[in-house]
Amino acid sequence: MDKKKNTESLNTGYKKPGDSRIAYQNKDIVSKLFGQMMKGKPLSLFGLKTDLKVVDARPTDIPIVQARELRLDNLFELEDDSVAIIDYESVWKETNFIKYGRYILEVIDRYLQEGKRPDIHMMVLYTADIEKAANLMKRTACTIETETAYLIGVPSEEWLDYVRAGIADSQVSDEMLIRLILLPLTYKGEERKQAAIKTCVELARQIPDQGQEAFALAGILSFTDKVINDETKQYIKEVLGLTQVGKMLMDEGRQEGLQEGLQKGDIERARKTAINMLEKGNTAEYIADILELPAEMIRAWKREG
Numbered sequence: 001m002d003k004k005k006n007t008e009s010l011n012t013g014y015k016k017p018g019d020s021r022i023a024y025q026n027k028d029i030v031s032k033l034f035g036q037m038m039k040g041k042p043l044s045l046f047g048l049k050t051d052l053k054v055v056d057a058r059p060t061d062i063p064i065v066q067a068r069e070l071r072l073d074n075l076f077e078l079e080d081d082s083v084a085i086i087d088y089e090s091v092w093k094e095t096n097f098i099k100y101g102r103y104i105l106e107v108i109d110r111y112l113q114e115g116k117r118p119d120i121h122m123m124v125l126y127t128a129d130i131e132k133a134a135n136l137m138k139r140t141a142c143t144i145e146t147e148t149a150y151l152i153g154v155p156s157e158e159w160l161d162y163v164r165a166g167i168a169d170s171q172v173s174d175e176m177l178i179r180l181i182l183l184p185l186t187y188k189g190e191e192r193k194q195a196a197i198k199t200c201v202e203l204a205r206q207i208p209d210q211g212q213e214a215f216a217l218a219g220i221l222s223f224t225d226k227v228i229n230d231e232t233k234q235y236i237k238e239v240l241g242l243t244q245v246g247k248m249l250m251d252e253g254r255q256e257g258l259q260e261g262l263q264k265g266d267i268e269r270a271r272k273t274a275i276n277m278l279e280k281g282n283t284a285e286y287i288a289d290i291l292e293l294p295a296e297m298i299r300a301w302k303r304e305g
Helices: 003-009 027-037 096-113 156-168 174-186 190-205 210-223 230-240 244-263 267-279 284-291 295-304
Strands: 054-057 074-078 083-089 120-126 136-138 143-145 147-150
Touching: 027 054, 027 074, 027 210, 083 096, 096 120, 096 143, 156 174, 156 190, 174 190, 174 210, 190 210, 190 230, 267 284, 267 295, 284 295
Parallel strands: 083 120, 120 147
Antiparallel strands: 054 074, 074 083, 136 143
């Protein structure tokens, strides 16, 4: 499969016409892959003041009866049977506590429905843009307290040299992987963050171990989701077409997109995706394989225009 086709396949999954999002940028998919790879690793790697290790990752979407849906950055089950909600922020607002409160209550509700009552940690990782933030909102009716870590003051270039050396020696530790994932967030300002994202993605591609490469790429995508711009997204889209994690994300996105589309009976969106791919030179057989639909259906759509 050539690069053009492999890259193009990442743009399927029954997205709306004109929607620039692609499978690897879907927060649910990336968080799921990253969460699975976090099992067995301690949260102290993120600078959080705990040695507890992740034993499982849970879905990050929380449907609520409102005009919006809550989406956590990460939701981990820990070895002491507690649960960690992890969010990262590049802007501090007091209203963030409202969001955290909703996270906490909805996660508690989810576990109560399962007959469980775990303790809940609300952990927040702040990018280098934030020097200090309040970690407590207290009212008579409730108290919301966060456990925080800051990336300001991190010696970014030292981290970068440390990771480069480990990759060059084929001795990549968990600490190196997390530093590579967090590096873009240790820089202040838009331009430096975008450049760092590209640098970290290129370094991740040089990791000899495919499992570690996949973990690093999924982590970079997950933790830069709120700060990445369209130009850098396009760059990563092209890069991921050449990697194993790109295939993993493509397959995951294809399956979830297919299931969602068919559940909604929205085959028209699949038809439009197929037509777009046909216009770009992909064969009916290739499109049928990507969308998991009969090739004859694709040919029929082609005849209909």
